[in-house]
Amino acid sequence: MEQVIGRLLQIGVLLAALVVLVGGALILAQHGGTATSYAVFQGEPEFLRSIGSIVRGAFALNSLALTQLGLLLLIATPIVRVAFTLGAFALQRDRTYVVVTTIVLVLLLYGFLYGKA
Amino acid sequence: MTTLTFALLIAGGSVTAGMLGALTGLGGGIIVVPMLTLLFHVDLRYAVGASLVSVIATSSGAAAAYVREGYTNVRVGILLEVATTVGALVGAAVSGFIPTSALAILFGCVLLFTAIRSLQPRAEHELLTTPDKWAKRWRLDSTYPTADGLQHYSVQRVPVGFSLMFVAGILSALLGIGSGIIKVLAMDQMMRLPFKVSTTTSNFMIGVTAAASAGVYLHRGYIDPVLSFPVMLGVLAGALLGARILGRANTKLLRQLFTVVVVVMAAEMLYKGFTGGL
Numbered sequence A: 001m002e003q004v005i006g007r008l009l010q011i012g013v014l015l016a017a018l019v020v021l022v023g024g025a026l027i028l029a030q031h032g033g034t035a036t037s038y039a040v041f042q043g044e045p046e047f048l049r050s051i052g053s054i055v056r057g058a059f060a061l062n063s064l065a066l067t068q069l070g071l072l073l074l075i076a077t078p079i080v081r082v083a084f085t086l087g088a089f090a091l092q093r094d095r096t097y098v099v100v101t102t103i104v105l106v107l108l109l110y111g112f113l114y115g116k117a
Numbered sequence B: 001m002t003t004l005t006f007a008l009l010i011a012g013g014s015v016t017a018g019m020l021g022a023l024t025g026l027g028g029g030i031i032v033v034p035m036l037t038l039l040f041h042v043d044l045r046y047a048v049g050a051s052l053v054s055v056i057a058t059s060s061g062a063a064a065a066y067v068r069e070g071y072t073n074v075r076v077g078i079l080l081e082v083a084t085t086v087g088a089l090v091g092a093a094v095s096g097f098i099p100t101s102a103l104a105i106l107f108g109c110v111l112l113f114t115a116i117r118s119l120q121p122r123a124e125h126e127l128l129t130t131p132d133k134w135a136k137r138w139r140l141d142s143t144y145p146t147a148d149g150l151q152h153y154s155v156q157r158v159p160v161g162f163s164l165m166f167v168a169g170i171l172s173a174l175l176g177i178g179s180g181i182i183k184v185l186a187m188d189q190m191m192r193l194p195f196k197v198s199t200t201t202s203n204f205m206i207g208v209t210a211a212a213s214a215g216v217y218l219h220r221g222y223i224d225p226v227l228s229f230p231v232m233l234g235v236l237a238g239a240l241l242g243a244r245i246l247g248r249a250n251t252k253l254l255r256q257l258f259t260v261v262v263v264v265m266a267a268e269m270l271y272k273g274f275t276g277g278l
Helices: A002-031 A051-059 A063-091 A095-114 B003-024 B029-039 B044-066 B074-095 B100-119 B133-137 B158-175 B180-190 B195-220 B225-244 B251-275
Strands: B142-146 B149-153
Touching: A002 A063, A002 B003, A002 B044, A002 B225, A051 A063, A063 A095, A063 B044, A063 B074, A063 B195, A063 B225, A095 B074, A095 B195, B003 B029, B003 B044, B003 B225, B003 B251, B029 B044, B029 B100, B029 B225, B029 B251, B044 B100, B044 B158, B044 B195, B044 B225, B074 B158, B074 B180, B074 B195, B100 B158, B100 B180, B100 B251, B133 B158, B142 B195, B158 B180, B158 B195, B180 B195
Parallel strands: none
Antiparallel strands: B142 B149
């Protein structure tokens, strides 16, 4: 079971890396020549900060949103792993660890979906 | 600097960081943030966001390529995840209120601690089979494969390990690192898990811990796609490459080289922290 989960997550990371690679190549093609600096923190624009607008932007083939979608997929990967682990404990009817894993999953989803800590 | 030059330079540095991290077993995350802030003058918040993303990539992806199955103690991992996840969310909540200079000093201290730990020899300690109240209640004792067949081990001092994991979670969110060193310290030294079980379980946990704060930081605008893509792809490629040459490389020499790099970065971080230059 753990081996299958490990395999699935490797595929998840590779998928995320692929999306980031395509998005990154598009960024360089479109903005490669412009000057850049990260010395001053400004925060990302609104459309790169919420899941809905990132997905919409990515489907509109906006290079920044597409790359951000890849990063979003990557952040989701460990969360999916925890969800699978929850399933494995449920199959074993291990009630204690179903509860423990649910706590971890709820905390992760709270941060991921609402961005509050 | 143009975006293209910037991305290429950062990708190159990240490949090196990922490779060193995989070869020394210390993880690349600890040198990504100092590289970005000290060498490329990236604001600490952007650097933390990009670094966390690369930590997730190596933990969930590349590491699985050389982590042998059958070692991870999933119960220990998920129980301690409660502490690291809460720690990471607390860290993410307070990070906005801590001055950058204080974070730089904290980072310097963690780097120094890493250097000290990396020089200490890694000896496999004796396994204990004395039952522990907490380990029994949470059914944490397990077995792992050795040359002589399955070996039973008993888990000790669960509350101490749990508390250390809370600290590991906070540091992960504040500094953008995997906190693998502290996780292994807690499991190997405090909870007396076999070394291989500690490292693989730590790896299982690192991605989850990093995802907790990275999710929050994405909404807060710390994760920049232009900066993060060369970091993520570079560290991932470096880690995969490192895992491939692991058997052939002179890891002792690399460890010493890594330690020197870490000490130099620690000094620079402490200096910048105390002079307010970061």
